[in-house]
Amino acid sequence: MSIKLVGAAMALSLFAAGAAHAATETFSATLAGASETPPTDSAGAGTVTATLNTTTKTFDYQVVYSGLSGPAMAAHFHGPAAIGAKAPPVVPVKDPANPIKGEAVLTAGQIADLEAGKWYFNIHTAAHPGGEVRGQVTPTK
DSSP states (O other), X not given: OHHHHHHHHXXXXXXXXXXXXXXXEEEEEEEEGGGSSSOOOOOOEEEEEEEEETTTTEEEEEEEEEOOSSOEEEEEEEOSOOXXXXXXXXXXXXXXOSSEXXXXXXXXXXXXXXXXXXXXEEEEESSOTTOSEEEEEEEOO
């Protein structure tokens, strides 16, 4: 019986040690028409807040926006791209209704690009099918 208890205690301590090493990184972006490529004259604005669990590689995000020219038709995280450059979607959003909430499990390459500030988020509307507002996603400190 005591061997089982010792084994259970060891397993629990290993689990706790692993959980203690899990890191959570935070990211944010400010959405604006002037940041889109090419820039738009949109009065739309918004914010992206996100966290990355580096152990599970789970990326959780929330986007809140207002003032778009019409309903959001699509939204995506794109990368890798510097400010002003375009890139393909890397994390699509299933439902762009405000507020947007979601999660994705990222690859090691996606995490490296995200941590390097090479992702952006944008929202597409009928008036601006290429993107109405955009913001570069950067680590917060």
